[in-house]
Amino acid sequence: MEEIKALVGRHPDRLTMETITTGNKDYSAEILVVTYGRGRREIDNSSKFRILLSFGQHGRELITSELALRLLSILSEEQSLPSMDPICLNNTLEKLVIKVVPMENLNGRKLVEAGDLCERRNGRGVDLNRNWSVDWGKKEKDYDPYEENPGTAPLSEPETQIMRKLSKSFEPHIWVNVHSGMEALFMPYDHRNTTPDGLVSHIMRSMLEELNHLHCQDRCLVGSGGGSVGYLAHGTATDYMYDIVKVPLAFTFEIYGDGAASSKDCFRMFNPIDMTTFNRVLNDWSASFLTLFEMGRHQLDGIPLKASTSNLDKLVSIDQYLDGYLMARSSRYGKKMEVIELGMQEIRTYFRLFLLSSVLLLFMFCSRISKSKCSKQIVSAIPL
Known part of the structure; x- marks a missing residue:
């Protein structure tokens, strides 16, 4: 993190950073957000192709x-990739605004650095x-409360609240949540075994x-x-970004995993242990991100996209969440928004069923009227 801050200091023409802090229930968290953009003082986010990356x-x-540090070093031109075409890359980067969260779970990271190398949760075990x-709070048959504790309520954690606020205000076209443990390129959904x-x-x-x-040599x-990894995950960030924030291109990248490592050796399972592999992983995945940026911008050209936030969302101040209202359930507006988000999928389903039922009833009603008229005409034509 010190290297990232120093990097931003050396390149004020294209990198800026802000630290967002919030908390509730005697627990606080902070997240550093680095923004990349050429000619940043004149940036109008609404006219740029926007990318949000979380590591x-x-x-x-x-x-x-x-990987976040390596990618920012490449974007600032302090490092380069052998296969990178600088002219093509510059043409792409001029049209982008990229927000990078280098370490979303700072409190959990501190626990790992203190010796708990298998810890994946935040500072209070979520x-x-x-x-x-x-799809928050659902538990599969193999649910492990240590590994998958979802918290006391959806969006209860300060880290999640910060990321929610960031995504809603930035309205990205691409979201990538970066993990390790295997090598994979995932799209929604995590809570189902199907894609949209x-x-x-x-x-x-x-x-x-x-x-x-x-970039992955087809491996x-x-x-x-949900359909590829072998288990369903409920309450994930990528499903939220796709379904609620309406990010058109929402992904989860798994950049490294050692399948031969012991389950007790978490450092080796999730991280390279030699410099050759370390640098290969960082270079290969940095290149994949640069390709993703170029592809995404061209793929979405001319495609009408849904609005990333509804008018109803904008009626509610996100500050209510950041002040811990969601956790304490003391704000009726915060609670109303939570219910809307939790039930949005069910509301859509019921609305479709209502429309289908209405059409069927109308069809049956018209059929009865038609038969009735037909019967009357036939009867009147018969001489008594």
Whole structure:
């Protein structure tokens, strides 16, 4: 983190940073956000292609924050990649605004550095990738409370609240949640074993397949998280970004995993242990991100996208969440918003069923009237 701050200081023409702090129930968290943009003083976010990247959501996955540092070093031109075309890259980067969260789970990371190398949760034992409101709190048969504790309520954790505020205000076109533990390129959904329907879903899959071929040598798993990884995950950030924030291209990247490592050796399971592998992982995945930026901008050209926030969302101040109202349930507006988000999928389903039922009833009613008129005409034509 000190290296990242120093990097930002050396490149004020293209990098800025802010630290966001909040807390509730005697627990506080802070998240550093680094923003990349050419000619940043004249940036109008609404006219740029916007990308939001989160690293270090799980404390034990140290390699992910190293990738954030490497990527920022490349964006600031302090490092380069052998296969990188600088002219093409510059043409792409001029049109982008990128927000990078290098270490989402700072408190959990501190626990890992203190010796608890298997810790993935935040500073009070909540898995930040189970704390989001899409399908929150559901427990599979193999549910491990130590690994997957979703918290006392959806969006209860300060880290999640900060990321929610950031995503709602920034309205990204691309979201990537970066993890380690395996090599995979995932798209929604994590809580189902299926992918969404529609053109944008098809675009996401084709992008991931191309990234897999170009940068993963076809060895990465590709598809929905729930359908590919072997278990369903409820309350994840990527499902929330896709379903609630309406980010059109929402992904989870798993950048490294040692399947031969002992389950007790978490450092080796989630992180490279030699410099050759370390640098290969960082270079390969940095290249994949640069390819993703270029592909995403072109793939979405000319495609009508849904608004990223509804008018109803904008009626409620996110500060209520950041002040801990969601955790304490003391704000009726905060509670109203939570209910809306939790029930949005069910509301859509019921609305579709209502429309279908209405059409069927109307059809049956018209059929009865038609038959009735027909019967009267036939009767009157028969001489008594």
